Amino acid sequence: MTIRTKVVERPELNLWEKLYFPEVFRGIFLTSGHFFRNLSLHLFHAVGLFRRVAASVTIQYPEQKWLLPHRSRTRHRLTKREDGSPRCVACMMCETVCPARCIYIVAEEHPDPNIEKRPKSFTIDLGKCVYCGFCVEACPEDAIRMDTKIVDISAYSRQGMILDMNELLNPKGVKA
Amino acid sequence: METILIQSILAVIMLGFVFNLAALHTWMERKQSALMQDRIGANRAWIEFPWKWMAPINWLLRPFNALGLFHPIADAIKMFTKEDYIPPKGDKFLHTLAPCLSLFFALLGFAAIPFGNTIEIGGRIINLQVANLNVALLYIFAMVSMGVYGVVLAGFSSNNNYATLGGLRASSQMLSYEIAIGLTIMGIVMIYGSLNLQELIRAQGNYLFGWIPLWGVVLQPIGFLLFLAAGIAETKRIPYDAPEGESEIVGYFVEYSGMKFGMFFFTDYLETVMIACLATTLFFGGWQVPYLTQTGFEFPWGVQIAVTSLWVSIFQILSFVLKVLFFCWLFMTIRWTLPRFRYDQLLRLGWHYMFPLALANVFVTAIILLWVMG
Numbered sequence: 001m002t003i004r005t006k007v008v009e010r011p012e013l014n015l016w017e018k019l020y021f022p023e024v025f026r027g028i029f030l031t032s033g034h035f036f037r038n039l040s041l042h043l044f045h046a047v048g049l050f051r052r053v054a055a056s057v058t059i060q061y062p063e064q065k066w067l068l069p070h071r072s073r074t075r076h077r078l079t080k081r082e083d084g085s086p087r088c089v090a091c092m093m094c095e096t097v098c099p100a101r102c103i104y105i106v107a108e109e110h111p112d113p114n115i116e117k118r119p120k121s122f123t124i125d126l127g128k129c130v131y132c133g134f135c136v137e138a139c140p141e142d143a144i145r146m147d148t149k150i151v152d153i154s155a156y157s158r159q160g161m162i163l164d165m166n167e168l169l170n171p172k173g174v175k176a
Numbered sequence: 177m178e179t180i181l182i183q184s185i186l187a188v189i190m191l192g193f194v195f196n197l198a199a200l201h202t203w204m205e206r207k208q209s210a211l212m213q214d215r216i217g218a219n220r221a222w223i224e225f226p227w228k229w230m231a232p233i234n235w236l237l238r239p240f241n242a243l244g245l246f247h248p249i250a251d252a253i254k255m256f257t258k259e260d261y262i263p264p265k266g267d268k269f270l271h272t273l274a275p276c277l278s279l280f281f282a283l284l285g286f287a288a289i290p291f292g293n294t295i296e297i298g299g300r301i302i303n304l305q306v307a308n309l310n311v312a313l314l315y316i317f318a319m320v321s322m323g324v325y326g327v328v329l330a331g332f333s334s335n336n337n338y339a340t341l342g343g344l345r346a347s348s349q350m351l352s353y354e355i356a357i358g359l360t361i362m363g364i365v366m367i368y369g370s371l372n373l374q375e376l377i378r379a380q381g382n383y384l385f386g387w388i389p390l391w392g393v394v395l396q397p398i399g400f401l402l403f404l405a406a407g408i409a410e411t412k413r414i415p416y417d418a419p420e421g422e423s424e425i426v427g428y429f430v431e432y433s434g435m436k437f438g439m440f441f442f443t444d445y446l447e448t449v450m451i452a453c454l455a456t457t458l459f460f461g462g463w464q465v466p467y468l469t470q471t472g473f474e475f476p477w478g479v480q481i482a483v484t485s486l487w488v489s490i491f492q493i494l495s496f497v498l499k500v501l502f503f504c505w506l507f508m509t510i511r512w513t514l515p516r517f518r519y520d521q522l523l524r525l526g527w528h529y530m531f532p533l534a535l536a537n538v539f540v541t542a543i544i545l546l547w548v549m550g
Contacts, residue, residue: 056216
C-alpha cells in the first residue's frame with residue numbers, strides 16, 4: 001500500500017508583491033481606513049450621532065461588564081432551605097470528588113431528627129479551586145451551585161481567598 | 177546683543193515645538209494604534225479635584241481626562257521616580273553619557289530647520305530659523321549620524337552581550353541607511369543647487385505649467401519614496417526596529433531604566449519629528465503655501481485675495497506645522513501597519529536595493545538636468 005500524500009504548494013510572491021511598495025500602500029490603506037472610520041465615529045458620538053454604530057470593541061471593564069454566558073461556572077454559593085438554614089447535609093460527596101481538594105467540611109448533628117447531619121463549617125479555598133464544577137454535579141441535595149456570576153475574585157493574601165460558610169451562603173456580600 | 181536675544185527666542189520656540197510634539201507622540205502612539213485596531217486606548221490617567229468649588233476646573237479637565245492627554249505626564253512621573261540602575265560591572269561614565277549624547281545630537285539638528293519665511297519686526301528682518309547655515313543640510317545629516325555614538329556607547333557600556341549585539345546591529349543599520357539617505361537627497365540638491373534649507377524652500381515656490389507647485393516630491397518622486405524608507409530606518413522604529421526589538425530580540429538599552437531609558441525613548445520620537453521636518457522641508461515645500469505670495473493669494477484661475485504680511489507669516493508657519501504633523505501621522509501609521517524586517521532582509525534592502533536605486537536616481541536626475549539646461 002502506498003502512502004497517499006498531498007503536496008501543499010507554498011504560495012510564491014508575484015512581481016507586484018515583490019516590489020513591496022504597492023503592498024505597503026495596500027496595508028496603509030487598510031489600517032488608515034480603520035483609523036479614519038473610528039475617528040469620525042468617535043467625533044459623531046461626541047455630538048450624539050450614530051450612537052448605534054460602535055467605534056471600538058472595547059469593554060470599559062469595571063464600569064461596563066461583559067454579559068456572561070448563562071451556564072458559565074463562577075464563584076460558588078450554598079443554597080438555603082425555606083427557613084434560611086443551609087440545604088447541605090454534610091454528606092462529603094463534594095469534598096470527596098473535588099480534584100483540587102479545596103473543600104473542607106466539618107459535620108455535626110442536625111437538631112431535626114428527619115435530617116441526619118448538617119455542616120458545622122463549610123470552607124472553600126478559592127486559591128486552590130479549579131472551577132471544574134464537579135462539586136455541583138456530585139451534590140445530591142442541590143446544596144452547592146456555581147451561578148453567582150462573580151468573576152472578580154481577588155484578595156491581598158492567600159488567607160483572603162478562603163471563604164467560610166457565611167460568605168458562601170450570602171454570595172453578594174450581605175452579612176447574615 | 178540683540179541678535180543673540182532674537183536667536184535665543186527662536187531657539188526656545190523651536191525647542192518648545194519639538195519637545196511638545198515628541199511628548200505628544202507618546203499620546204499619539206497610544207491613541208492612533210488604538211483607533212487603527214478598533215480599540216479606545218489609554219484613558220485612565222485622570223486628574224480630578226475632590227472639592228466642590230473646583231467643579232468648573234474639573235469640567236475643563238474632563239475632555240483632557242477622557243482623551244488620555246495626561247498619560248504623557250504620568251509617564252514622565254513614572255520615569256523620574258523609577259530606580260536608576262547602572263550595571264555594577266558596566267562603565268558608569270559612558271553608561272550615563274550615552275543617553276545624553278543620543279538626546280543632544282537629536283536636538284541639535286533642529287537648529288537648522290527653517291519654520292517660516294523672514295518676518296520684519298521693527299525694521300529688523302528676522303529669519304525664522306535658529307541658525308541660518310549655508311551648509312544646513314550637511315549639518316543636519318552630520319548631527320543625525322552622530323546619534324549612532326549614543327547607541328553604540330549604550331550597548332558597549334552596559335557590560336551585557338545582548339546590549340552590545342543590539343548596539344552593533346543599530347550601528348550597522350544606521351550606517352547603511354545613512355548612505356542611502358544621503359544619496360536620495362542629492363537629487364534635490366542638484367535640482368535646486370543649494371545646501372541652504374531656506375533657499376531650497378524658496379526655490380520650491382515656483383509652479384509647473386503655472387499651477388502645479390514645484391515641490392521636491394513633484395520633481396523627485398522616487399527620491400521621496402526612498403527618503404521616506406531610509407528615513408524611517410534612521411529612526412529605528414518598526415519596520416526597522418531590529419536594534420531595539422522591544423518585544424522579543426533584546427536591544428541596546430536593556431540595561432537602562434528610569435529616565436535614562438526615557439531619554440532613549442524620547443530620542444526615537446525626536447528623530448521621527450526630525451525626519452518629518454526634513455521630508456517637509458526637502459520634498460513638500462517647507463513653509464510654502466500653494467499660491468500664497470508675500471502680498472496674498474494669487475490663484476492660477478485669476479482670483480486674488482489680499483492678505484497682510486502678518487497673516488502671510490502665520491499661514492506659512494501653520495503650513496509647516498501641518499505638514500510636519502501629517503508626516504508624523506504617516507510614520508505612526510506605517511509603524512502600526514508593517515511587521516519588522518528580518519535583519520538580513522533589512523541590510524539587503526539597504527545595500528542591494530535602496531543604495532543602487534538612489535544612485536540611479538542621482539544619475540537620471542543629472543542626465544535630465546544636463547538635457548534641460550543644455
